[in-house]
Amino acid sequence: MLEVLVNGDTHEYLYWSTAEVIARAVVVEREEEAEIKLINVARHRRGEGIGSLILEKIISDFAHKNITTWTFNGRISWYERNGFEVAEERASLLKMVRKNQ
Secondary structure, three states: OEEEEEEOOEEEEEEEEOOEEEEEEEEEEOOOEEEEEEEEEOHHHOOOOHHHHHHHHHHHHOOOOEEEEEEEHHHHHHHHHOOOEEEEEEOOEEEEEEOOO
8 A cells, every 4th residue: 555644845655565664755845846855665575666656656746846866876777767867966876857747
């Protein structure tokens, strides 16, 4: 079950299985953009598409805004498959942006 909790400008996405949180994402909404602060799936449940499900929901919820995130090289192709582009590079982190539709 995917649940979205909103507290002011912060949106928290929780993916539950029975009584356990399997995945969590945090998005901070600003006037011009939504920033994904984190998407994390429990190690034993990775590869099942749960992270992609959460990212699709975030994209749907914030389609009217630019969506940004900072990530490592290993996650670039995943974000690119979901319409993000590299916008900036800082040390080992890259800023990815998905322009509003």
